Amino acid sequence: MKAKYIAYHETHAFSNLVIDYVNDNPSLKPFYSYRPDIKGIKEAANKRNFKGSRQKLVEVLQSQYANINIKPAVSNNIKLLLHENTFTVTTGHQLNLFTGPLYFIYKIVSTINLALDLKIAYPEKNFVPIYWMATEDHDFEEINHISVDEKNISWIQQTNGATGRHSTQTVSAAVHAYKAYLGISENGKKLAKIVEDAYLKNSNLADATRSLVNQLFEKYGLVVIDADHAVLKHEFSTIIKQDILKQNSSALVHKASNRLANLGYKNQVSSRDINFFYLKENLRERIVKNGEKYEVNHTDISFTEDELIKEIDIHPERFSPNVIMRPLYQEVILPNIAYIGGGAEVAYWMQLKENFDFYKTDFPVLLLRNSALLVDERSMNNIHSLGFSLEDIFLPVSKLQEKWIKENSQEKLSLADEAAIINAGFDRIKLNAFKIDKTLEHSAEAAKTKTNKLLAQLEKKLYKAEKRKHEVSVTQIENLKKRLFPNGVLQERVTNIAPMYVNYGDDFISTLIENFDPLGGDFTVIIP
Numbered sequence: 001m002k003a004k005y006i007a008y009h010e011t012h013a014f015s016n017l018v019i020d021y022v023n024d025n026p027s028l029k030p031f032y033s034y035r036p037d038i039k040g041i042k043e044a045a046n047k048r049n050f051k052g053s054r055q056k057l058v059e060v061l062q063s064q065y066a067n068i069n070i071k072p073a074v075s076n077n078i079k080l081l082l083h084e085n086t087f088t089v090t091t092g093h094q095l096n097l098f099t100g101p102l103y104f105i106y107k108i109v110s111t112i113n114l115a116l117d118l119k120i121a122y123p124e125k126n127f128v129p130i131y132w133m134a135t136e137d138h139d140f141e142e143i144n145h146i147s148v149d150e151k152n153i154s155w156i157q158q159t160n161g162a163t164g165r166h167s168t169q170t171v172s173a174a175v176h177a178y179k180a181y182l183g184i185s186e187n188g189k190k191l192a193k194i195v196e197d198a199y200l201k202n203s204n205l206a207d208a209t210r211s212l213v214n215q216l217f218e219k220y221g222l223v224v225i226d227a228d229h230a231v232l233k234h235e236f237s238t239i240i241k242q243d244i245l246k247q248n249s250s251a252l253v254h255k256a257s258n259r260l261a262n263l264g265y266k267n268q269v270s271s272r273d274i275n276f277f278y279l280k281e282n283l284r285e286r287i288v289k290n291g292e293k294y295e296v297n298h299t300d301i302s303f304t305e306d307e308l309i310k311e312i313d314i315h316p317e318r319f320s321p322n323v324i325m326r327p328l329y330q331e332v333i334l335p336n337i338a339y340i341g342g343g344a345e346v347a348y349w350m351q352l353k354e355n356f357d358f359y360k361t362d363f364p365v366l367l368l369r370n371s372a373l374l375v376d377e378r379s380m381n382n383i384h385s386l387g388f389s390l391e392d393i394f395l396p397v398s399k400l401q402e403k404w405i406k407e408n409s410q411e412k413l414s415l416a417d418e419a420a421i422i423n424a425g426f427d428r429i430k431l432n433a434f435k436i437d438k439t440l441e442h443s444a445e446a447a448k449t450k451t452n453k454l455l456a457q458l459e460k461k462l463y464k465a466e467k468r469k470h471e472v473s474v475t476q477i478e479n480l481k482k483r484l485f486p487n488g489v490l491q492e493r494v495t496n497i498a499p500m501y502v503n504y505g506d507d508f509i510s511t512l513i514e515n516f517d518p519l520g521g522d523f524t525v526i527i528p
Helices: 016-022 026-031 038-047 054-064 072-080 103-121 172-182 186-200 205-220 230-246 248-262 305-314 326-333 343-350 353-358 377-386 397-408 416-436 440-469 471-484 497-504 506-515
Strands: 002-007 086-093 126-133 145-148 151-154 223-226 276-280 283-290 293-296 319-321 336-341 365-368 372-374 522-527
Touching: 002 506, 016 026, 016 343, 016 365, 026 248, 038 103, 038 336, 038 365, 054 072, 054 223, 054 230, 072 126, 072 205, 072 223, 086 103, 086 326, 103 126, 103 205, 103 336, 103 506, 126 205, 145 172, 145 497, 151 172, 172 186, 172 497, 186 205, 186 497, 205 223, 205 506, 230 248, 230 276, 230 305, 230 319, 230 326, 248 353, 319 326, 326 336, 326 353, 336 343, 343 365, 377 471, 397 471, 416 440, 497 506, 506 522
Parallel strands: 086 126, 086 336, 126 223, 336 365, 372 522
Antiparallel strands: 002 522, 145 151, 276 283, 276 319, 283 293
């Protein structure tokens, strides 16, 4: 497999903010610290003022990997974090069942490649790729299902609280359904074994996800972190107290959000007065202030201010940051210089810059993760036989069909020439009418408008009639789009790794590693 690259804007799949950020629009400069390029990352590394404990970070990671027989690439990277010249590059994501859609994989590969590129550019420093598991998220319905070849596989379970703590006791039915899809090929059996070991030999979803991701990426030195840990939360406890009691982030994020909105960009997240949840087994609920009390939504748990401070001091692990505060928590406990995320993540991080400045925490380089479309051999043959370019296939199906018909029809379908002649005639009529009676000019213009509408309707009928004559090619275009853009969206947002791994095995991930350029600024199309 090989790769071709096209500009993000030619995919018609990314927001204006993302396109403007990639293209270095100056209006966005106040919302980030460094450009997403080698120069910007070098500057971020040189200026990084990491105040967290490297020793505690390493001890936590080693404890989390205690039950995994990890390869030297991972264990060495964990140990490197003890050194002041070691930095992390991070991506984060929810604990999607069996990795979820492909963009989960793409995020991690982008992170691995950036760490590799930076080590080559700055050999005197070390760069460790990190996957931050969103173990404290509580929306199980978002992560409990995947799509494989239009078949839905779900993990059915009634549960509450942080998803990372969910028991895997009831996941076996989903695992067996996934294995049935993978089949009996060598590649299918290999992935089935990885998934089975991960989900059926670990007691909770966080450990299962760590095992799965580790088996897929351990040779590249990827380190997986679960920040739902008392030792790590203790390092964040001062900010937890400040932000809940003073509600600083609410006003700061609101201000930045309004500035972005005034520039015409859509806000991705909204800040609350208090941006923390209270977290215990089977419970993750918002903390709200009611009078002099701090209450936990939908429970009878409440605290006075002194009780809340004491609770944070003794049990910081019970305070879970929401989407506004999680990025700040990440940068407090990791010696991080770059965060890699999707378009929505890049957008909401830009709402947070002022919050980082207020808490005197370095804002990392923001990089858009690599996006890709894998074109199978059959689809590639279709593209060639239909006479399309790779850029063409990102057009809506109706535009693609229209393009093919206009380029392949033997008939003249456009009435533009005829319309120009008719409009010129009406202009003469209108001038003559004006000479006779000024009020007749409007009647002539109305007749011209009506005639143009009739011509447009006739042109559509001509196109539809010609379209019916090419039913085979029209249907072929529809099927091509369905295969490459399931549910009408980018492949990476729906398709799971399963069909890719069955067809290509480890070569699939190797191809991504070989062809993804996290600093390249283009969309990747992988072709046979």
